[in-house]
Amino acid sequence: MITLPAPTFREWTGPLTTDLVREPSRFGLGQLPLRLQPNGTAKSICGFCSTGCGLKLHLKDGIAINATPDPDYPVNLGTACPKGWEALTPLDAPDRATTPLFNGQPVDWPNAMQIFCKRMKAVMAQHGPESTAFISTGQIMCEEMAFLGSLAKFGMGMIHGDGNTRQCMATAVTAYKESFGFDAPPFTYADFEESDVLVFIGANPCIAHPIMWQRVLRNKRQPEIIVVDPRTTETAMAATQHYAIKPKSDLTLLYGIAHLLIRDGAVDTPFVTDHTTGFEEFAAFIQTYTPEHVAAETGLSMEQLQHFADTIRKGTPRVSFWWTMGVNQSHQATRAAQAIINLALMTGNIGKPGTGANSITGQCNAMGSRLFSNTTNLMGGHDFKNAEHRGKIAAAMGFPVETIPDQPSLAYDQILEGIESGKIKALWIIATNPSHSWINQNRFNALLGKLDFFVVQDMYATTETAQRAHLFLPAAAWGEKEGTFINSERRIGLSRQVRRAPGQALSDFRIFRLIAQTWGLGDMFAEWISPEAVFQVMKRCTQGQPCDITGIQDYTMLESRGGVQWPLKQQSDAGAHNPDTPPAFQTERRLFADGLFFTPDQRARFIFDPPETPAEPTDAEYPFVLLTGRGSSAQWHTESRTSKSKVLRILAPNELFIEMHPEDATSLQIRDNDFVIVTSRRASLKTRARLTPGVRRGQAFLPMHDARVNQLTHWAMDPHSRQPSYKHCAIRVTLARD
Template sequence: MLSKLLKQHTGPLTADLVLEPGHFGLGKVPKRLIPASTVTSICGYCATGCQLKLHLDEHGRAINLTPQAGYPVNLGMACPKGWQALDPLDSPDRATTPLLRNEAGEKVPVGWAEAMEAFVTRFKDIKEKHGRESVAFLSTGQIPFEEMAFLGCLFKFGMGFIHGDANTRQCMATAATAYKQSFGFDAPPYSYADFEESDVIVLVGSNLCIAHPILWQRVMRNQRNPKIIVIDPRATETAQAATQHVNLKPKGDLALLYALAHCIVRDGRTDAESIRRTEGYDDFVAFLLDYSPAAVSDRTGLSVEEIEALARTVSEPGKRVSWWWTMGVNQSYEGVRAAQAMINLALITGNIGKPGTGANSITGQCNAMGSRLFSNTTSMVGGHEFAYEDHREKVATGLGIPLENIPSDSSLAYDQILAAAEEGKIKGLWIVATNPFHSWIDSGRLAAMREKLEFIVVQDMFHTTESALAADLVLPSAAWGEKDGCFINSERRIGTLKKVREAPGVALSDFRIFRLIARAWGCDELFGQWTDPEAAFRLLRDLTKDRPCDITGLEGYEMIDRLGGAQWPYPAANPPVDQERRLFEDGNYYTPSGKAKLLFSPPAELPENTDSAYPFMLLTGRGTSSQWHTQSRTAKSDILRKLYPQDAYIEIHPADAARLRLKENDMVTVRSRRGEMQASVYIAPTVQPGQLFLPMHYPEVNRLTHSSFDPHSRQPNYKACAVALAKS
């Protein structure tokens, strides 16, 4: 699309070339405007963390954008969502004024004063009647970490509540938990440069071409002629482009990873020095005796020969092997152990802390890493723990908060908050920049839960999301491009986002909304230092001192921009000099012993298997690179809507379609034990017989999914449930 556009332009591609607003990709010729000023900003979609150059008119308003050539993440590239990032800002369904449900059940416009009175009166009344555990918030990985931290600190330290979680629980809790347990801290060890330095790249449950297309381009820049191995039940776009597709059964990943370790240990293809930097190796070796290729062949759907060959490939002496995973692993009932099985493989073969190696989680949302460190939900701001007295004292001192305001108990997880609401224990819910009435697993349950809640507040840029429609009070918030702050991407790189236009109507940044709430609640004196996002950044920066995520060496936003983003750690005492860095190069980890832990447990059975009534296994995942989550933003772009099917479709294997006498584009009913939906048939051998695939973005999909969770991370199992299929 870009190449076609540029061929129509005969002049030089200079820095002041901008594209005519709103027409990228539709055959319009680039238009040279009066030389415009520019600012840079990190994209607000996924956690790749691309930097965009925003082109401003003479009034300082963004009129278009181009990817930033020199930024070490995207190197001048952007995916379709990034190119169209400004489109949703002008959507006619923007929330422009607070909306409050009246006695007749209608939401009517009100001013901020009335909105704040309703917010405070209703939540204080619930707290007085039912206690401090009766109200919860659900937040996001989509807002800057300064705003996330303000929300968590305000809610817990100022308003005096306990329970809050972020929708990072839906995408990255598994990786965070796996790293914390294995390494002693939530620490993705890699740099994107490792994509270009590997000899063997193993992608597990990761459709990189679609979900993170810029990272796939980093793979394509690799000059080492790498073997690219995709382990996935479905022949995804990435699997089709790879060197090898390992076509395993759904949720056969953990058994397969144990079998690979079995072969590597059995054949002595291990790294003794790396193993010396681990705990639990002897127990791990004993555990692996039960996971020979023959023992797992049926569970994985792979032959003994296939497993043996793969084991040799991922442990070849002298080769740099990197393991990468995303939602196909994370969104699982045993995702933590699967992630740790890859960590174990990296540790026992010495593939960690070196160029082109690592056990590397690829993050979903733009600021999920920031949420993990600063949301103040199940862990405390700055990578601290609520349970540790010295951590509470440090945070209290750093923020100027009375120690008695900081609870020692952490929050319920996302699913536990919603379960408590279903049981009537939680009476009030504050939803910030996320859409659980669409995205939560087995979403039909939320309609019943809604009846149990006395008051729901939704703070969002749109008043039309499924969650906003269910709200009693809608607070209109500014979007990406309308506020300042920082995101942290998958490789731990902190980057800044910039305000390049005003929010519509009386909508405010989430940061300013939190300031209003603090004043209305009567706790604003606790947050006097939180004057603006950069002031909050400095408070949070100082809290990280002596933590693995120490960023005390970063003076402020200007320095971050000047550095081309900054990977943590960036301590003041010993600031790094390299722009791209990996962790554990010295073999030291963040555990008390300084050694990594080898963690494992037997694979569990599928929470819901197929049977005669529900004979198909349903898989879900990303549909196209132009779709994002619940489509609350991508659906607002005329261009992005042209790049994906408007209505839900389901992939079915040709043999199954023939058996059911289904033709392309036939309408079918997909039914699980929880709900049903309509979809059109797409016949393709991308799925195996007996399996179906639905893109996750359509609101009906999560009526089908199964409420099962990883016991360690509490992350939902979106990826496998039993369904039936019938022609409509």
């Protein structure tokens, strides 16, 4: 832990309480009661992944004691993965944070707020508003994200703030914006069941999104399932076609498939002519991506390339394309995502059932972060640099327009580089654990030591990041607060409070209320008294946008409708305002059915660039490519929560392993289950070897959940999305001799 001098201001001498909601006048919190029946059930949305499953939470004496999948929710249809069944367990962990900590010592909330505000103000006074930054998350509610971004930027005067969604979804955001004119995933989960061909690129939904995979298995159209992945993943094992390409040759492959579709006359010319722009330039660009060239670059045969192209050619009724982190976390991620979009456009597979260029999100509220966090986008998908947008948001919120910055934030990696250069002096991290999850972990942790003031707000003070904080603020968890999440298919769902947070822990929403009050912004945020009140502010900010949700009346409507996919404009769906009206309401709604996109000319764009070589190629000293990814459906990210469940620990591997091809292992005199040393140019770790032909020669795979894995990874970014490249770095593997 980093240590700061003790605060010099006078200590708080007023009354203390372990339940601050009893003093709303002093702390500006207001009453937020549980509002639940003592016994029975409450409905909620799972707080783990982006699938957004509905759960029924079973209550005894007003407290949730068990969770089961909701059979009526349109996302999961009565199923749940192991994490969903164990959703309540992390709330009862013995290491839950219960009090604020300053330099590791307990302090009360009034002192914690004084420390926070005085230290932040002092840094800004000395070094200017660009000297402070926050890093948010995809794990808190939309209303909390909106409050944080508005408080930090419009109230406190911060310029820079980003989210850990930069690690998973920034590529999809950038690709959709450039190609479609707005960050607009077009699909609905029904498309899993209505496709004749499903193409998964850099995605392993069997493990990463098991309920989505259940939707695939419900498909009665006997679909072809194509998987593009260097490894023989669990999803690849279930596929009808698996293309095990060389790592990071996906962009070349996708250009090669487009080349074959054009050569073979398999383009939906009417759709391309009427609804897109840039196709002629794209067609000229890919002339050199011949089967011979692409086969040499990808490791596939020309016969495989032709079979792939023939499967998705014009005439196949319904083709859907799906991608996730294997594409997004790359040095050329945005152009690879747009190459997928290009295939969907040129075959006319957009806006119709069972089609789409569909990005699968990572975290439970990454989509909420994309729209409402006020980080690199202004609230509701607006632009900080657009004066008209700033005026609109100021009016919607009732804030002076001059409080809204006229520039977007630095991206996550740029904030960190700002710390290294001395530009950023204070950092506030909310509900994320980058000391574990950020690339080149040792470099990241060294940067934290350069900060004048470092604050972490989380439900555990035991995370690798929290242990380095000067000031720690204990937060309530999912299930202990109320608000909305937005899942991968744009569905806004309601998560209910079914527990009280332990000790003095408060919801992130209430912590932001405390900071606003202590900073002197109580009047500015007078309307922001509850999550549902902020939801009404969010609605106003979306009016006229592609993500317009002015037709969602309130939380009751969200709950009664099984969530609502955006957009839902006011009075755009019959019965939208009256839950008792017989349903003309559309539960499943996809975008672009009219062929109109969100660009100025309403046409989708073909966007492309030549492939680039990876930032760290292999060589004689480091001959293996390291791949990383999800290791088990029972694990989640840095395991801050899933490690608290005995059930989930049993279902997941109990130690780290590295997957290697048997022939590579033989050449190194490594046998299955031997201990080996894995070394990159940045660090080494010891683990066991697991020999499998599912990993090709010259490659190796490590699950990302172990804290040591990101000591190995290389600090490289996609230049367009600023998303880190987790999926490719150079390593060597040697037999451990002790």
